[in-house]
Amino acid sequence: MSLSSFNRRWASVILEAVRRHGVKHVCIAPGSRSTPLTLSAAENPGFTLHTHFDERGLGHLALGLAKAGKDPVAVIVTSGTAVANLYPALIEAGLTGEKLVLLTADRPQELIDCGANQAIRQIGIFASHPARSLFLPSPTERISARWLVSSIDDAMGTLHAGAVHINCPFAEPLYGEMDDTGLSWQQSLGDWWTDDKPWLQEATPIEVFKERDWPLIRQQRGVVIAGRMNAKDGVKAAQWAQTLGWPLIGDVLSQTGQPLPCADLWLSNPKAVEELNQAEIVIQLGSGLTGKRLLQWQTKCAPKEYWIVDPNCGRLDPAQHRGRRIIADISRWLDLHEAEPGAPWYKECAQLSKETAKNVESKCVGFGEAQLAHRIGKYLPENGQFFVGNSLIVRLIDALGQLPAGYPVYSNRGASGIDGLISTAAGVQLATGKPTLSIVGDLSALYDVNSLALLRHATAPFVQIIVNNNGGQIFSLLPTPQAERTRFYQMPQDADFAHAAGMFSLRYCAPKCREDLETELAEAWKIPAATVIELKVNETEGAQMLRSLLKEVSRL
Known part of the structure; x- marks a missing residue:
């Protein structure tokens, strides 16, 4: 009987379960305690593997892969301070919505708080920052493979944004040739191994609804603030605002083309602020604004209503405006809220933007x-x-x-x-x-x-x-x-x-x-x-x- 073989079989269920939820890339740092996870990832043909010796950089590598690839990305690290080095990337993912799966190897419970080497308290190490946390027991055949796979599925299936932390303790030995230990335990999942679906399919779809008063709202004077969004959303938002005849103030991350460029400069002009303050509604598409002058105006503006449309949860409004917080895919929301053609009402801001751009060009x-x-x-x-x-x-x-x-x-x-x-x-x-x-x-x-x-x-x-x-x-x-x-x-x-x-x-x-x-x-x-x-x-x-x-x- 080989515990190292059973550790591998336990880890293989974890890795295959996360793969069923869209994980294609696995980022791995060196470590001994993480051996079952590392070798199981290496033998799974569904993964592209990336390595880095620095866990903090590894976490951010995974963050970048998730930003551009849009799929969840897994990270494997060993126990101890290696885990703590993932904190900055985890925090960023929680704020910007990328999906990370942190698979942290750990010492078994009997080695915690007794002076064992490289053993720290990893349960709850990330406090409230993960979207979900799952603290697994040490591998044992007394716990069914069905429990393990359905626990992973439950954590992954409800992950809308941010990171899930799965802490995985393993007892020694960690190395050795594979034998038949745990084979019947592993095979108890039957034909799950030959299909491509999660054992437990769970989803929390976010429905997008049309605002009933939109036909009246779109006839008012409005301002569009474009925050962080993807390229498709940015192009659509710019066209939408142009059709309405509303000024769009685009952040550097909005991908809208910033139709009124140099906004962080011309928003310092009182004439621009005075004109924008005539808006009856402000609709912010996306979060994460950069410009100081835009943030200052956003804080002080007092329209009748302030709407924020963003796929991530949370208020996303430091100024706490009265209005509507709409959790929705931006493109889908724009499609539901058709723009009625209107004449531009923001002559002062348009002129100031042109003059500012000329000043910048000359300087x-x-x-x-x-x-x-x-x-x-x-x-x-x-x-x-x-x-x-x-x-x-x-x-x-x-x-x-x-x-x-x-x-x-x-x-x-x-x-x-x-x-x-x-x-x-x-x-x-x-x-x-x-x-x-x-x-x-x-x-x-x-x-x-x-x-x-x-x-x-x-x-x-x-x-x-x-x-x-x-x-x-x-x-x-x-x-x-x-x-x-x-x-x-x-x-x-x-x-x-x-x-x-x-x-x-x-x-x-x-x-x-x-x-x-x-x-x-x-x-x-x-x-x-x-x-x-x-x-x-x-x-x-x-x-x-x-x-x-x-x-x-x-x-x-």
């Missing part, structure tokens, strides 16, 4: 992060996708740039952390196989520098731009104390990423001017591999440009 000359943000639409790969990091760069692109309608844009703007950005971008690329442009700041890159290793596995041209402004320059936009700003907020590291790229044998360049950057990008899009482009820029110029333009536009 954003030369070479720097503001110029990169302004020209971002020209640097995107054809038939590709874009991943944008956090802190200053995403705000500059939101304020100064304009992305094409329907062009796929990804980010980690749920918790808006700087951890795991390179690894998330790597996952996005591996999920689609498309050419990918990713942009992060220097501190973000340092935070996830281990994950440059993942870029070696790129399956198409991948460009990782690192904007090196020597520290967290976003803090120069905030009222941080001047005397302590450098030491305690910006924390400049004087880093050079040539050695980091070289350590992982990645193509590297550091262009000195715009022409060099454009030449390097043109070459990089010809190579089915990753290129790291370090953009060494003036430390404060990007933040100063944004501040200067805000001042000018507010006086137009």
Whole structure:
């Protein structure tokens, strides 16, 4: 009798059960206690396997795969602090709706809280952040295979968004040749092994209903705020708002084409705010707004009703407006709420947007992060996708740039952390196989520098731009104390990423001017591999440009 064989059979039921719920990719970190899960995943032909030595990066790799692939992604890690390193990715998935399946190996209960090596309290480690948690017992034939598979099905079948945490304790031995131990236990599931359906099929469909008063509402003055959504939704939302004659204020992640570009600048003008305040209804499609001026107006606006349409649950409105919280697929909801053609009523905002765009065009000359943000639409790969990091760069692109309608844009703007950005971008690329442009700041890159290793596995041209402004320059936009700003907020590291790229044998360049950057990008899009482009820029110029333009536009 071999416990290692039974551990494997137990694990094989877990892996096959999650596969039946759409898991195609499994991300694996090295570890001994997770051996039954790892080997069971490896022998299952339905999985594509990915590996990484850094569990925090591994979790974000899975997050990126789930963002772009739309299917749940499984993660296998060993016991101990390896589990804790999944926390940031788990939190982000809970806020942005990607589905992760965290399979965490554990010591058996008798080894917890008694001084055993690598044994920590893993039950409840993620508190309220998982959408579902399942704490399995140690493998034993006294528990039927039917209980195990139906428990997995119950957790997976009701997973609408976020992560499910399945904690899997295994007793030693973990290694050894397979024998017949547990074979009859495993075969008790009968022809389940030969079909492709879950043992227990469970679903909680979300129905979309038409608002009864929509024919009256659509005749009012309205404003559309477009937050984070997919490419299909973004194109449809822009067309819908245009037909209604309502202004659409598009976030950098909206994929609407931002028909009124530079909104984060022109919303600083009192004339724009005065006109928008005439709206009787505001409809927000998608969540996760970036622009500071948009968030300020969104907080203070007082229409008769404020509607938020988003597929994820939760209020999603920090300002707590009176109105309607509609949980629905955005495209389906727009189809049900047909737009009646109307004349645009937002003349002041349209004019201010045009004048602001001209101002930005005239000022954003030369070479720097503001110029990169302004020209971002020209640097995107054809038939590709874009991943944008956090802190200053995403705000500059939101304020100064304009992305094409329907062009796929990804980010980690749920918790808006700087951890795991390179690894998330790597996952996005591996999920689609498309050419990918990713942009992060220097501190973000340092935070996830281990994950440059993942870029070696790129399956198409991948460009990782690192904007090196020597520290967290976003803090120069905030009222941080001047005397302590450098030491305690910006924390400049004087880093050079040539050695980091070289350590992982990645193509590297550091262009000195715009022409060099454009030449390097043109070459990089010809190579089915990753290129790291370090953009060494003036430390404060990007933040100063944004501040200067805000001042000018507010006086137009």
